[in-house]
Amino acid sequence: MSSQALFSSLVLIALLPLLSALVATVIPASHRWITPLASSLLLALASILSLLLSISQWNEPTLVWEKTWFTLGESTVTAGILLNNTTLVLLSVVTFISFMVHLFSIGYMAGDKGEQRYYSILGFFTFAMLGLVLADNLLLLFVFWELVGFSSYMLIGHWREKDAATAAAKKAFIINRIADLGFIIALLIIWGHTGSFSLTSFNFEEQEAWRTGAALCLLLAVMGKSAQLPFFNWLSSAMEGPTPVSALIHAATMVVAGVFLLIRVFPLFTPLALDVVVIIGSSTAVLGALAALHQFDFKKILAYSTISQLGLLVAAVGTGAYGVALLHLLTHAFFKAGLFLGAGAVIHSLHQAQHSSHVHFDVQDIRNLGGLRKEMPITFFCFSICAAALAGLPLFSGFQSKDAILVSVFSWSGDQVWRQAFAWTIVITSVLTIFYTVRMLWFVFFEEAKKTALLTIQEVPTIMRIPLVLLSLGSLWWMVAFHPLDFSGWLLDSIQPNQEHNLFITWLSLISIPTLTVLAFLWFKYRKKPTTLGFLQEGYYLDYLNSLLVTKPILAMSTVSERIDKKGLDGIIHGFAYLTVGLAHLLAWVDKNIVDGLVDASGRLAKGFGSIARSFSGGQIQSYIFWSVFALVISLFWFLFY
Amino acid sequence: MHEYLLSLLIFLPLIGALIVLVLPAGTFYGRSIALLIALLQGLVFIFILAAYDTSLTGLQLAERARWISLAMGTWGEVRADYFVALDGLSLPLVGLSVFIFIIATISSWKVEKSRKGYFALLLVLNAAVMGTFCAQDFLLFYLFFEFMLLPMFFLIGIWGGARREYASIKFFLYTLLGSILILIVMIALLLSTKSSNDTGTVVHSFSITDMTNSANILSQSVLDPQRGLELFGISVRVWAFIFLFIGFGIKLPMVPLHTWLPDAHVEAPTAISVLLAALLLKIGGYGLLRITYPLFPDAAMQLSWLVALFGVISIIYGALAAMASKDLKRLIAYSSVSHMGFVLLGVASVTTEGAAGAVYQMVSHGVISAMLFLLVGVLYDRTHDRMIENYSGLSSKMPVYFSYTLLAFFASLGLPGFSGFMAEVMVFLGAFKSNGVNGLIHESFAIVATLGLVLGAAYYLWTLQRMFFGKYHFKSSTENTSLVDLDQREILMLLPLALITIAFGIFPQLLLNFINPFADSFTETVLQTGKAIQAIIRP
Numbered sequence A: 001m002s003s004q005a006l007f008s009s010l011v012l013i014a015l016l017p018l019l020s021a022l023v024a025t026v027i028p029a030s031h032r033w034i035t036p037l038a039s040s041l042l043l044a045l046a047s048i049l050s051l052l053l054s055i056s057q058w059n060e061p062t063l064v065w066e067k068t069w070f071t072l073g074e075s076t077v078t079a080g081i082l083l084n085n086t087t088l089v090l091l092s093v094v095t096f097i098s099f100m101v102h103l104f105s106i107g108y109m110a111g112d113k114g115e116q117r118y119y120s121i122l123g124f125f126t127f128a129m130l131g132l133v134l135a136d137n138l139l140l141l142f143v144f145w146e147l148v149g150f151s152s153y154m155l156i157g158h159w160r161e162k163d164a165a166t167a168a169a170k171k172a173f174i175i176n177r178i179a180d181l182g183f184i185i186a187l188l189i190i191w192g193h194t195g196s197f198s199l200t201s202f203n204f205e206e207q208e209a210w211r212t213g214a215a216l217c218l219l220l221a222v223m224g225k226s227a228q229l230p231f232f233n234w235l236s237s238a239m240e241g242p243t244p245v246s247a248l249i250h251a252a253t254m255v256v257a258g259v260f261l262l263i264r265v266f267p268l269f270t271p272l273a274l275d276v277v278v279i280i281g282s283s284t285a286v287l288g289a290l291a292a293l294h295q296f297d298f299k300k301i302l303a304y305s306t307i308s309q310l311g312l313l314v315a316a317v318g319t320g321a322y323g324v325a326l327l328h329l330l331t332h333a334f335f336k337a338g339l340f341l342g343a344g345a346v347i348h349s350l351h352q353a354q355h356s357s358h359v360h361f362d363v364q365d366i367r368n369l370g371g372l373r374k375e376m377p378i379t380f381f382c383f384s385i386c387a388a389a390l391a392g393l394p395l396f397s398g399f400q401s402k403d404a405i406l407v408s409v410f411s412w413s414g415d416q417v418w419r420q421a422f423a424w425t426i427v428i429t430s431v432l433t434i435f436y437t438v439r440m441l442w443f444v445f446f447e448e449a450k451k452t453a454l455l456t457i458q459e460v461p462t463i464m465r466i467p468l469v470l471l472s473l474g475s476l477w478w479m480v481a482f483h484p485l486d487f488s489g490w491l492l493d494s495i496q497p498n499q500e501h502n503l504f505i506t507w508l509s510l511i512s513i514p515t516l517t518v519l520a521f522l523w524f525k526y527r528k529k530p531t532t533l534g535f536l537q538e539g540y541y542l543d544y545l546n547s548l549l550v551t552k553p554i555l556a557m558s559t560v561s562e563r564i565d566k567k568g569l570d571g572i573i574h575g576f577a578y579l580t581v582g583l584a585h586l587l588a589w590v591d592k593n594i595v596d597g598l599v600d601a602s603g604r605l606a607k608g609f610g611s612i613a614r615s616f617s618g619g620q621i622q623s624y625i626f627w628s629v630f631a632l633v634i635s636l637f638w639f640l641f642y
Numbered sequence B: 001m002h003e004y005l006l007s008l009l010i011f012l013p014l015i016g017a018l019i020v021l022v023l024p025a026g027t028f029y030g031r032s033i034a035l036l037i038a039l040l041q042g043l044v045f046i047f048i049l050a051a052y053d054t055s056l057t058g059l060q061l062a063e064r065a066r067w068i069s070l071a072m073g074t075w076g077e078v079r080a081d082y083f084v085a086l087d088g089l090s091l092p093l094v095g096l097s098v099f100i101f102i103i104a105t106i107s108s109w110k111v112e113k114s115r116k117g118y119f120a121l122l123l124v125l126n127a128a129v130m131g132t133f134c135a136q137d138f139l140l141f142y143l144f145f146e147f148m149l150l151p152m153f154f155l156i157g158i159w160g161g162a163r164r165e166y167a168s169i170k171f172f173l174y175t176l177l178g179s180i181l182i183l184i185v186m187i188a189l190l191l192s193t194k195s196s197n198d199t200g201t202v203v204h205s206f207s208i209t210d211m212t213n214s215a216n217i218l219s220q221s222v223l224d225p226q227r228g229l230e231l232f233g234i235s236v237r238v239w240a241f242i243f244l245f246i247g248f249g250i251k252l253p254m255v256p257l258h259t260w261l262p263d264a265h266v267e268a269p270t271a272i273s274v275l276l277a278a279l280l281l282k283i284g285g286y287g288l289l290r291i292t293y294p295l296f297p298d299a300a301m302q303l304s305w306l307v308a309l310f311g312v313i314s315i316i317y318g319a320l321a322a323m324a325s326k327d328l329k330r331l332i333a334y335s336s337v338s339h340m341g342f343v344l345l346g347v348a349s350v351t352t353e354g355a356a357g358a359v360y361q362m363v364s365h366g367v368i369s370a371m372l373f374l375l376v377g378v379l380y381d382r383t384h385d386r387m388i389e390n391y392s393g394l395s396s397k398m399p400v401y402f403s404y405t406l407l408a409f410f411a412s413l414g415l416p417g418f419s420g421f422m423a424e425v426m427v428f429l430g431a432f433k434s435n436g437v438n439g440l441i442h443e444s445f446a447i448v449a450t451l452g453l454v455l456g457a458a459y460y461l462w463t464l465q466r467m468f469f470g471k472y473h474f475k476s477s478t479e480n481t482s483l484v485d486l487d488q489r490e491i492l493m494l495l496p497l498a499l500i501t502i503a504f505g506i507f508p509q510l511l512l513n514f515i516n517p518f519a520d521s522f523t524e525t526v527l528q529t530g531k532a533i534q535a536i537i538r539p
Helices: A003-026 A034-057 A085-108 A115-134 A138-156 A163-194 A208-225 A233-240 A243-252 A254-264 A271-292 A298-318 A322-357 A377-391 A397-413 A417-446 A462-473 A490-495 A503-526 A542-616 A621-641 B002-022 B029-051 B090-110 B115-134 B138-147 B149-159 B164-192 B208-212 B236-251 B260-267 B270-295 B297-324 B328-349 B352-383 B399-412 B419-437 B443-449 B451-467 B488-506 B509-537
Strands: A063-072 A075-083 B060-071 B077-086 B203-205
Touching (some): A003 A075, A003 A085, A034 A085, A034 A115, A063 B352, A075 A115, A075 A138, A085 A115, A085 A322, A085 A462, A138 A208, A163 A208, A163 A233, A208 A254, A208 A271, A233 A243, A243 A298, A243 A322, A254 A322, A271 A298, A271 A397, A271 A417, A298 A322, A298 A397, A322 A377, A322 A397, A377 A397, A377 A462, A397 A417, A397 A503, B002 B115, B029 B060, B029 B090, B029 B115, B077 B090, B077 B115, B115 B149, B138 B149, B138 B164, B149 B164, B149 B270, B164 B236, B260 B270, B260 B328, B270 B328, B270 B352, B270 B509, B297 B328, B297 B443, B297 B451, B297 B509, B328 B352, B328 B443, B399 B419
Antiparallel strands (some): A063 A075
């Protein structure tokens, strides 16, 4: 394909979802039934195009198209597309999962008040996500990075009348915004020291401290977007949004944007920064898994599981195995989207059943569910495949990608004790993953029906089954390699070939994971009562800490600043004003009583003198004579004595 | 025709004002004439754009005529010219003014109270704003600058809300104080500079171009750096810089000189709020870039950190105060304080990015704040209530209104794709780079300023959550029939603003074409002249 044609088709792929968003906005409400179909069709087109393009462009040399975006003085900022294997993987994953979610939404969102708005933002999200994947420089990437955050805000808060949903939307946006300060500062450092926003070369001229600083700032942004410690509480609240949205944005695509960014700017990271990456990733992984084990909300289990898996991805990049991270990103996208859509199918059919039977209970609380494997066999089957992939059972894609992560983590740790501690954290996470997966499966599908027994439950319609089946097919081993136990396949060999193998780890996993799965089943079958720790159920009280350490101080500061304004600054101004007015009154008084008084006094004085003088010319002859004599006497004295 | 374009722009509204005054009172002609004049100005501006050459640096479309010329014997001659011209700083702001005046006229369409006076004053204000941005002679600039006060005082004081008199007097006094400081410096400058092209006698010219050239400083004058006159241990030149900084800082407004702004905004009628936020505040930033920095670059290099500090304080403090506001209009007024802080920070960096970002931010804030104040006006027209807590769930009742509000809020909080983001990024880039390039301000200023982005997101999203989401409810009454969605006139005002902020957000080069030459020459002039003068002071 010629370069120009390739460029055009990439732009077309990115614009198709935007077109879908436009279509959903302009279709009149009377024809709203067209919206889901048109949107899904456009996404199908985008997905097929991406797949074809990816196959034809696979392993071709990296291509860059760029044009001047704007100039600032001497420097030029470009905008363009960077195409390599990583881009192709993400391009296909995003369009495919988005297409699946669109299909699923046809059933799930049918009859929703804001259906058109939903599709338009879903389309916009897909566009923004594709832009993020294609962007050839950091500034452009950041533009789309924020736009996906905006779409996430709109979709989490899709049900605007639900207070919990709008609060969760706000929380997600603001927490991400805090983390994004890291992105902005990284942009500043990179621009200030290299004079460009390039994604591939970082010419820091021996200024390692700034380089590490930039890397750590970017890591901060990644920790927000990819829900790492200590920012992950937004993701569990984000579950207030529609479930297909959780599948697309909060499992398969947007949250992995952080990991994608790490892979893109991998050359920026110094060894020190990479160590921090591993520490953050592995801690998040184990904490997420622990919390997942203590949730009762169906979607929150999946949310914490996502947090934990994202931790694995981040840790994998930190060990230097960014190819492995991309591999797990791919497998995780499929099985986690499948799990979320499976959960959505359960929620949807239970809601439908509740409508017809007028029995109401929280359908997301797994303690109310049970026995659904009989009523919803297809959902159960697909869900189980995806769950097996999540737990890492052999023959499923998760086995290979997790094996790859374990191998890379242990090869990173070497003999250093502290590194081995973090490597073992990953192992513990894998074990915990098996347990919470089995626990979820057990409660929802296996245990005897509880409140669900009151309902007549039907399997979801075909349009919702198709994505489930396709995603579960994508969770099988052949997604990674033909050999079910080998992680070196089409993807890893092209992205980061020659990954070390460790047969000991592979064989140990092969034996221990199925064993642990069986043990877990037995544990949940024969345990007495479900126990949980509030500390873990509440997600380490991060919400509480948030409000204590961030929200409340800021609100207090804002009240103080308002008071300074009203009492302090305006007080001074008013003080001045009163002083001036007071002074003016004083002057007026002085004017009236003293100045005017003086004038009056001088007037009176003049009057007095006048009356004296006047009295000289009173017209009386006696006084004339008296004054004449008086004057004469005085002049006589004068002449005589001087 | 080129020679008279700018005069046409300035005097058209004055002619319009005369016509409005001559017309009988009580008719609707006033508003039509005001709109016609505004549209004609739009036409003139298109001609200006066509005649303007973006590849050139410096002033273009200049018009110069002898205005005042006083022979003062041996001391020389005092000369002020009618000198108007445009460069990369003036042109975007003139364009913004033309555009905003059209919008403001449409927004005033339903003014009932003494229409004739209102539209006459609006036109006078129009002329004064255009004049301020075009004038290249300090006296002329000062004249227009002062002349803006008069119509503004009456527009707030007569057509305003409940506490309009308080607000208008506060506005007037604050601004007057600033003007006096500027006046003092202007006189000192007149005494200390001469014109470049004088023959024989010394010509004391008010031309800003002449004043900018450090070769024109008269030796042994008040502001002569070699003489090194000091007042309270601080150089007179530094005092002059501080006076100008405060004078324009009040207009900007910068914390802690900002308290006139929330009151003026809350009391002003919608169209006047729009003009105030979109145009009048920009004169503060314009003054910094046109006068304060180029005329006293040596002091600027000493005190840039202080300017940046006030910028950062304004950003953070404005955002915090916005968060505590219960009145929607007050919230937006404080957000203006916060956003104008970026202008200070950008100017203080004296880098191409920072200066370009400052101008960009002025234009961007002009458009976005106009949109925000119009939106508040829409709500106030319907319910006469601006208290955030009295509303809930408006998005279901007024979906179109909600969409525009959403757009305006996200534009204002700096979402990429809108002009505000571009401006803020440029300012940050400049402020961060400054330490490495010219050593004026430390990197930490930029880093602390980024906190403003989080606070901005917080107060806007919180407002959205409180007013627009949840179940619909207005005060305690269950149903309010007056809450209807936007009408066509309102969309006519809001849509162009929305499109412009998006266009400038995606294609920054549209504006940077004009700004870049200015930003380059500004940075170069300030740094070079500043260093040259500092070398004189401390050889």
